[in-house]
Amino acid sequence: MSGLLNGVKVVELASWTYVPSAGAALADWGADVIKVEDTRGGDPCRNLVVGGLDGTGTPVQANFMMEIGNHGKRSVGIDIKSEQGRAIFGKLIADADVFLTNWLPAVLERAGLTVETIREFNPRIIIARGSGHGSRGPHKDRGGFDGASYTARAGVAYALTPTNAEFPMAQGPAFGDLQGGITLAGGISAALFARERTGHAAIVDSSLLAQGMWAVAPDIAAADYYDIDRIPAGEAGTALNPAVNRYRTRDNRWVQMMLLQADRYWAGFCERIGRADLATDERFVPLANLVANTEAATIELRKTFAEHDLEHWQKALVDEPGVWATIASPQEVLDDPQVTANGYLMTVTDSAGNDYRTVTAPVQFDETPAPPTRAPEYGEHTETVLLELGMEWDDIIAAKESGAIL
Structure with missing residues (x-):
């Protein structure tokens, strides 16, 4: 079953992508x-243009x-x-299980939506907050986007x-x-479980800063252990272990090798790529020699991979027991048979009858993909949801006329 959270009601007061993506996972x-x-x-985000795709x-x-x-969500328009x-x-809020928001502490306070106020509506509600920099500290009320709070500051x-590199790495x-959204969704799920066990409704907090630090935790730990800026890394295209590197093919594609246990896989790998001579070359065996002579090994592998197109290498490495992968384009990922077999994409139909695909949350239950659902139109479910709350049509019409709802 994919609906482990059937019966759980989440009220989301959030915009852009970070916290809303947590809501999409829960849906x-x-x-x-x-x-x-x-x-x-x-x-x-409804009007966001990315990469000129308008x-x-x-x-x-x-x-x-x-x-x-x-x-997978329902949208209501309310002037709170x-x-x-x-x-x-x-x-x-009164009959919800979770209040999910990315509003900053000062904004929530001005809106009269502090923890205490929310709990007056519903003492059992789990309050989940996602922010740029956390709920405490001097920058708790500073806004954040992932390009700044996650990629840069973390x-x-x-x-x-x-x-x-002339310029720092830039994210998509x-x-x-x-990444932050799925983590926050996991935290909310843990809080729901704890509430069932103990009755305690937790406050769940996460931030883009925390998520970014988690993504590069090895570098941050090494910085403290060894008093260095980061884990040592070479120039672009190099690696300390040449069996863990990217190699360009003749048709300008790339193969990513990940032979972390090079002593175990090196000989067989060299035979598969038609370079059995490298398996007995004393410069490259055992692993200590391979690492010591990484530049020479990298030159040999670059030359070899550049002799054939990607299709050749995909066939040559099809039985390779060590880990490797083609560096795929997003368009290729759409038709990856492994993606299809696992239901990692859902196919949805728009109002004009056009099919399109979108990525589902990266966690499934009982090997069951999530059912295909689209994003709601702006305020699409306002009337339906208010009727579910027990409001009469006369009250809904009056609220519309006053501008309190869409």
């Missing part, structure tokens, strides 16, 4: 996630960033700053930038957000 796992959006425009040039009537972080809107929001860019869109 994939069966939770009813109600996304509360402001009546003055909703989540700004919706033209594709028949799909959906924003791909919104789909990733919001599929109005008296009527706040009362409706209180009704939502040390990720510094740790992953080759020593000879939502790179830290999505």
Whole structure:
């Protein structure tokens, strides 16, 4: 079953991708996630343009960033700053299991949504907060995006930038957000479990800064142990172990080798690539010699891989027991048979009947993929959700006319 969280209700007051992606994961796992959006425009991610991809040039009537972080949810439009809107929001919270937000502490306080106030609505609700820099300290109210809080401040860019690079490593869109979101979803699940066991409704906190530090924890630990900036790394294209490196093929593709136990795999690997001579070359055996002569070994492997196209190497290495992989393009990942077999993509149909694919949360239960669901339109479920709360049509109409809801 994929719906382990069936019956769990999450009220999400969050925008962009980091915290909303936690809500998407919870929805994939069966939770009813109600996304509360402001009546003055909703989540700004709905209008986000990434890489100049503004919706033209594709028949799909959906924003791909919104789909990733919001599929499976229901959207309601509420002005929680109005008296009527706040009362409706209180009704939502009253029978929810989780309140999920990326609003900063000072903003929550100004909105009258402190922990104490939320618990007045519902003493058993789990409060989950995701921020740029954590809920305490001098920068708790400083906004954050993953490019700054995760990649830059947490040390990720510094740790992953080759020593000879002119510019620091740059991340792709939502790179830290999505890692942080799945971590936050896991924390919420743990809090739900603890509440069932003990009755205690925990406050769950995570941040992009914490997630980035976790991503490069080995470098941070080594920095403390050895009083260095990071784990030593060579120039781009080099590695301390030449059997753990990337090699360019004749058709300008790349093969990533990960023979961490080189002594175990080296001889067979050399035979498979047609270089049995390297397996007996005293410069490269045992492993200590291979590492000592890494530059010479790397030159030999570069020359060998450059002699054939990627297709040749995929066939030559098909039975290689050591770990390796083609450096795939995102377009190739769409049609990876292993991706298909495991249901890592869901196929959804837009309002015009066009199919499109989006990535599901990276955790499944009982080998069952999440059911395909799209992201909600802005305020799409406002009336439905309010009727579920017991509101009458006359009250809903009045709230619409006053601007308290969409």
